[in-house]
Amino acid sequence: MLVKVQSAANSGLEALGVDVEVNISNRGLPGFDIVGLATKAVEESKERVRAAMGNSSIEFPQRKITVNLAPADIPKEGSLYDLPIAVGVMAGMFQCNVPAQSLFFGELSLDGRLRHTRGAVLMALFAKERGCKNIFVPQESANEAAIVTGVRVYGVKNLAEMAGFLLGTTKIKPVTYSAPAHDTAPASEFDMAEILGQEQAKRAMEIAAAGGHNILMIGSPGSGKTMLARALPGILPRLNEQESLEVTKLYSVAGNIPPGGSLITTRPFRSPHHTISQIGLIGGGQKPQPGEISLSHRGVLFLDEFNEFPRAVLEALRQPVEDGSLTISRSRERVTYPCRFTLAASANPCPCGYLSHPKKACSCSLREIQRYKKRVSGPILDRIDLHVEVPEVDIQKFSQNQKAVSMAESSRSIQERVGRARDIQGTRFAQEHIYTNAEMKNSHIKKYAFLELGAEQLLSRAAQQYQLSARSYLKLIKIARTIADLAGRETIATSNMGEALQYRPKEYEPR
């Protein structure tokens, strides 16, 4: 008896239909074989299926069973074929039909329960695309798959339930999507109001959050760079629906959605340690997985101690930062992951950290400082829009000036302003397939960033005086555009451009 069960294979963010064909033959020695380029995890599926059925009081047939994963020339990976194989075996045994237009997906535990499996949302999307009406997934992954509308999602608890469903004795109710409770907890551990001083740096953070600009903070150890970065998620706007889905897909592929989890609504904030490998950062592997840059898609990638990252790792960032997506090519497959993130980096001004510190002496030689700076290449620095200094805060000055303390704005009120600026950008770029000012190309700048006369004069004067490159010139316009958006202005005023100029990269080398 031959049974066909539909499932799918993941390749990056794409899914590909896979037919699981199970043949239970009356002739031949009893056995259980899987063919069709099954890798180790799929091969082991045999043992899981056999044990799970036994532990669910379903007798495993003592026949010759052959499973074929078709098309047979594409490598199959992962544990998601457990359920379709088990369904095929059971249907063959019970001599019953497999539900039509249905996709099966899920890993089995030896006790017969179904485990949370990565990629549920992609599977549901694939089902919708293919016109499949039903998908059967582990119960813990059901809410994730239910994000996709137009497909009936059945959350299966265990194999016994599945068997009952096949025989028509048990009913499984389709899951309806339940939005995750909006967490009222703040998105970050620090509130901007808690950070004393650093007015300029906070303002730069606000601009970065509003326009999706990359930002570099330079300052002595302990001046508050990391704290500022950690407070950044608190002022980022919420993800819109489309963005949420993009992020959720990536997290689903990477297996980063917890059991029972669902749509991701807060912007990702990733801060990998500087010992990260190139593949860890940009993604890769035999079966290409998204790296940190993709996991921070639509969010923030924070690289603390920027200069400590291996040069090769940082250089690998160049193209993804520019393009917003990355294609990983391996001999077996080629996948493209989006990575439109805001890069936030922090660095010390020199190896000892005290260059330009008002009180402490720097103990580095000129050569050491130059070598330290050279670790980050020009092209990388050139891709960072906002350069801001985070000076040491003199606590004494605060005790004298109470007004300053009360001046500090809370993350919530900054977030509101940022949200408004993002809304303006959303409306502006509705037809352009971009979301933020930082993503603007030259043609967009011409179209959407109108400089008032004063602003234009100021910019050309600055271009002359500071010998700005073409890229820096355009970058300043983008930043000024965001500043104008924050102020709710249609055109870019002189003062907007003036402020933007404060965030241009500066020279620190002692002469």
Place this chain on the structure above:
Amino acid sequence: MEWNNETREGVGRTRGEVESRGVMTRVESGGVVAKRDKKYPVLLGGIKDAPEQLYYRGSWNSDIFKNCLAVVGTRRMTSYGRRVTDQIVGEVASRGITIVSGFMYGIDAQAHRAAIEAGGKTIAVMPCGIDLVHPAHQTDLHEDITDSGGLIVSEYQSTHPAAIWTFSRRNRIVAGLSQTILVVEAGEGSGALITANFAKKYGRKIMVIPNSIVSPVSRGVTQLLREGAAPVECAGDVLQHYGIIGFKREQKKPPIEEILEEVEGEVEKNIVRQLEKEAMEVDELARVLGINASDLGSALSLLQLGGYIREEQGMFYLCS
């Protein structure tokens, strides 16, 4: 004298490293003057361990050695150090005093530059063979010195590498050539103090530019003051020692009222008033003036581009 990081720096870990870092000078006029030569600087010849011969680049003119002021200081020059060096050394050099220094980056290099810019003469004493430039990245300055009629001298021939000991040997020549030595900024154990010690031994006048006690490069200066060095407030204090009196400080800086008239906007005016009192960083300005970083940033850019204020290492100054 203790060898700390600062004195050791630039010397390199091994000889080979230093050699590879020095770069050859271009071919130009030069030669060698022996101790017994008439052309040999008299003042230098008077010291006990005067070098047997001086190799030089540029055109030797004995007049250049008549009135010499050694200007030495830290490699870690602050913006204060740069400003006072430019101002005082510039004025002194413009009155015909030769500025002698050790060609190291920081105050030394700044002193050479200030002298050249003021149209004065300057002598750089190298710690390495006369055919090398050390530190290598200052090749431009090396050329500027000879082009402006100054001299590059060294007691070492051809490509003798710089080493820890050549730096302090070099300092004795700097002190030996000059009647007076001016220490601008010097941290604890700075190489400038070695030069000052030599100067003391040779009976030269030691002058210093006072500095803030919280500055990391003030300890050496304060130490010299305690030992009886003369504080310098303006170029006139230095020139007095060379018999140039009645020196009036030029009023280059426009009065604050003039700037205030030119500058538009109340925020900008307030910034100018505040910076006249003291240099500040941006966050402090925001606090003191009670304006947000956004408005302040745009005002600062306008003032910067207008040439009224300057930013150095995060601090804003009123242009002088």
